[in-house]
Amino acid sequence: MLGEKKVSKDEKIYSFADKIEEIVVLDKVLIKDNEGQEFILNFPFPIGLIEKKLGMSCRVEYIALQEEKVKVIDIDDKNFEHFYKSYEKFNRIKDDRYLNFVYFQELCFVKETRKYLFNIISKDNIIEDKESYFEDAMKSYTLDKYTEYLDNIIGIFSYYNISEHYNKKAKFNQAKAFFEIGQCKKAVDILKELTTDADYADSETYDLLGKCYFKIGQLKQAIEYSARAVEYNQNYYQAFHNLAVYYIKINDIPNAADCWKQVLKINKEHKKAKNNLAIIKKNVG
Secondary structure: OOEEEEOOOOEEEEOOOOOOOOEEEEOOEEEEOOOOOEEEEOOOEEEOHHHHHHOOOOOOEEEEOOOOEEEEEOOOOOOOOHHHHHHHHHHHHOOOOOOOOHHHHHHOOOHHHHHHHHHHHOOOOOOOOOOOOHHHHHHOOOHHHHHHHHHHHHHHHHOOOHHHHHHHHHHHHHHHHHHHOOOHHHHHHHHHHHOOOOOOOOHHHHHHHHHHHHHOOOHHHHHHHHHHHHHHOOOOHHHHHHHHHHHHHOOOHHHHHHHHHHHHHHOOOOHHHHHHHHHHHHHOO
């Protein structure tokens, strides 16, 4: 839910392996990694944006400091969406040999992020678009602060390995292809491997596992995994519909009806849910 609150004491926002529920912005946040390294981010940054976009769990610990305001934002907030674009650019062109050079650090970001960071440390309220703010930072004696902010963002980006993400996505797509040509046991093997990783044991993976088990006639497992899918994402109406179908197959009418009712709460125009509930009402009451 979008909104804002103030914390009365130091408070963890997210910790290691947490599922990202909401994207939040703070003016100052303490960041700790699993090796004990920590730093304070002294400017508004969308915590959870990268993780949410990638479908990953949290890889660090974010701590809101006392009296800080925590603002919940939408994933497509125009003020902060440039950070994910910079994350993608960083992963395309990063080279560890040059990451200590300010000029190269700037190149790792899209212009909106460079401008955003320099605008925060500048005394001027309006900063013109430039390819580099290095000289401006030198002239205004803010180079140390500008470099610190660039380092901070690169540090956050480095916690999330985009190649790993795409490798997992490729495996999911391979499993989906096996499912579509009827080789469900091969799909199950791949999907079960993915569910061992907290970052990729998501609703889509669980639901596809449920569909695979349904196809090979293992209804107990089909129900188990589709139930996990809706537990993980309670707005995933497709999984609720599939779960209802599986309940019907074992003649569990009440649970099937409950699932289709949930479908209609999320998607009021779902024809199959409407029709099936009408049939249940007519024949069962």
